[in-house]
Amino acid sequence: MFIHGYSQCGLSFLRQHALADNFRVIIPDLRGHGQSDKPLNVDAYDTSTSWAHDVRAIIDTLTLQNPVLVGWSMGGWVVNDYIRTFGDAEIAGLALVGSSITTGRMLPPAALAARTNNPDVAATAMRGDDLAANLTATAKFVQVCFSTPLSADDLAFMTGFNMLCPPAVRNACRSRNEDYRPSSANMTKPALILWGQHEQLAPAPMGEQAMDAFPNASALIYENSGHAPFWEEADRFNTDLSAFAAQAFSQIQGAAA
Template sequence: MRQHRITGHGGVGLEVFDLGPEDAPPILLIHGWSQHHLSWERQYPLAEEFRLIMPDLRGHGASDKPETPGAFDNSTPWAEDVAAIISALSLERPVLVGWSMGGAVAGDYIKHFGDQAISGFCLVDSFATTGTHMAEEARVARLADDAVVATGMTSSDQAANVSATLAFVRACFHQQPNADDLARMVGFNMLCPPHIRKAARQRNEDYRPYLGKMRVPALVLWGAHDRPAPPMVGQVAAAAIPTAKTLVYEDCGHSPFWEEPDRFNADLTQFARHCFEMEPGT
C-alpha cells in the first residue's frame, strides 16, 4: 500500500492510499460521511487488476481537519479535492465510485469539472439530491430514523457521541458486521470530529442538471434494505443519469460492498472493464 500526502482545496492536506499496479486502470473509491478509506478493505482484491485510489476525505481519517464550516458546507472544497487527487497522481481517466456522501462528493466534482477527465461514474447507495432537494418520501424516512439522523454524532458529549456513532454504524448494514468489525468501524468513524460531521451535512445540492449532461458510462446500485439512503434515493439518481444502469442488492442495506463483497467486486470489475474499453466521447 502506497500512501500520499496531497494538497487539496484551501491547502488542506489529504491522506490518500494507493493499492495495485501504478500503470493499471485507476478506480477512485470515495467513502461516506464520517467514514474512512478502510471502509473499502473488502475491495482490496480488485488491486490485482486495477489501481485503487482511496482517500481519507477532508476532515476524516488521517486527513487535515479544518475548523471552519466553510471547508465542508459547499461543493467547491470537495470537488477541488477530487481534482487535486486526479492531478497529483496523474490518474488517466479514472472511474469514480462514491458511497453515500462520497457519491455527493463525486457529484460535486461533476458539477465543477464535468466528466471529460473520467471513464465512468458509479454511485453506491448515494444521492443525486441532498437536503431540501431530496425526494420527500426519502427525506421523511430518514428523519423518522433516529440512528440515521444521528444527532449525537455532532455532540461534544462524548458518551452521547459514541452511542450515536454505534447506532449509526449498525444502521448502515442489513447484514450486520461481527463484533470485531463493528468495533473497528466505530473506531474509524470516531476519527471524524463532531463539528465536521455537522458541517458536512449542511448541504442542499441538486446534482441532477450536471449528472444529466454526463456521457460516460454510469452505474447506480443500492441495497433494498438501505436506511440512510432509502431505495427512492437510488431511483432518483438513476433517473437523472442518461447512461445509468442499475443494480439492486436485495439482501443488503447501505453497504453492499461490505455485505456482499464478492458480488460487488464482480459487478464493479465488469463495469470498470466496460468503462476502460470505451474511447472518450463514445
C-alpha cells in the same frame, strides 16, 4: 477511485483491495475524515468547490487517466461535486453506491422522511460534544449501515475510525442542501447506480431519482445488503464493479482509437 461516506474513511473499502489484482485502486480519506487534515470551519465543507478540487488534486498528483469514480453515500455527493465543477471529460464513468443526486431538503420527500424519522440514521448526537452520547450514536449509526449485525470486532473497528471525524465536521457535512440534477443531465459517460434492498440511509427513491437523472445509467440492487453492499456482498459487488469499469475503460480506448 473509491470515495467513502459521511464520518467514515478509506478503511471502509478493505474488501475492495482485491480489485488491485486487475486495477489501480485509489482509496483516499476525505478532508475532515480518517487521517486527512480536519479544518473546523464550515466553509471547508458546505460547497462543491473544496470537495471537487480535492478529487481533482488526487487525479493530477497521481497522474490518473480517465478514472472511474466510485462514491458511497456522501462520497457520491463528492463525485457529483466533481462533475458539477469539472464535467466528465477526464473520467471514464462513475458509480454511486447508496447515494443520491440531491441532498438535505432537496431529497425526495419519502427518502427525507425515512432519514429524518429514524433516530439511528439521523444520529444527531454524532454532531455534539457529549462524548458518551456521541460514541453511542456513532455505534448505532455504523450498525444501521448494514442489514445484518456486524461482529463485535467489526463494529468496534468501524466505530473507531468513525470517531476520527470531529463533531463540527459531521455537522457541516450534514448541513448541505444540493441539487445535482442539472450537471447529472449533462453526463456523457456511463453511470452505475447501486443500492441495497434493505437500505435505511439511502432508500430506493434516492436511487430511482439518480437513475432518472443520468442519461447513460444502469442500476443494480443487492438483495442481501443494506447501505454497504460492497461489504455485505463484497464478491458480487467487486465482480459487478469490475465489469462496469472494464466496459467504461474500453469505451475510452475505443474513442481514442
